[in-house]
Amino acid sequence: MKLMKIAKILGLCLLSCIFSACPEQSEKYITLVNKSERDIVYQEYRDRNLTIADTLFLCSVGAVGVFKGSSSLIESVDDTGWKADFNVVPCMQFLIMDREIYRKYMFEPCDTIRKYVPILHRYLVSLEDMEQANWTVVYPPEGEN
Numbered sequence: 001m002k003l004m005k006i007a008k009i010l011g012l013c014l015l016s017c018i019f020s021a022c023p024e025q026s027e028k029y030i031t032l033v034n035k036s037e038r039d040i041v042y043q044e045y046r047d048r049n050l051t052i053a054d055t056l057f058l059c060s061v062g063a064v065g066v067f068k069g070s071s072s073l074i075e076s077v078d079d080t081g082w083k084a085d086f087n088v089v090p091c092m093q094f095l096i097m098d099r100e101i102y103r104k105y106m107f108e109p110c111d112t113i114r115k116y117v118p119i120l121h122r123y124l125v126s127l128e129d130m131e132q133a134n135w136t137v138v139y140p141p142e143g144e145n
Contacts, residue, residue: 027081029073030130032094033138034066039099040120040139041065044074046089057095057117059110065099066139082135086127094123096139 034040041063066072076082097117105113123137 027076027083027135029075029135030082030092031071031073031136032066033071033136034068035138036140037068039065039067041097041099041102042072042139043095043097045093045095046077046085057097057110057114057119059113063095063097063102063106082130083127086130091124091126094125094137095119096121096123 032042043058043061043063045058045061064072076085078084097120102113102117105116108116121139121141125133125137
């Protein structure tokens with residue numbers, strides 16, 4: 001009987017240690033919210049070397065759809081959360097494009113996509129930006145409705 005109580009207490013202690021090491025829910029995901037009147041797609045790029053020089057569509061990275069009035073959760077690379085990711089990747093870029101236009105050209109060569117699919121907005125965010133925005137990116141930005 002005593003052994004069972006000790007085992008339960010040790011089990012609870014172990015569980016509390018495991019859960020205390022998990023990142024907060026708010027830093028586990030970046031939420032991209034589409035408050036516009038159109039369906040959009042976004043392309044994310046995690047820049048390890050601060051080499052983002054322009055807003056060109058990246059051929060090697062796909063785009064994810066977000067319907068108007070909805071949102072998308074973007075997970076960190078692993079269970080350590082976005083704070084740890086931003087220690088390795090100092091900034092992230094999000095390119096926002098119109099979903100219908102993108103779908104029309106998505107299987108075309110990259111130079112065609114770059115020519116005919118306009119970038120509606122570009123976000124370049126750091127850890128500080130995400131903490132300040134409560135891990136949320138909103139399209140369109142405030143004041144651009």
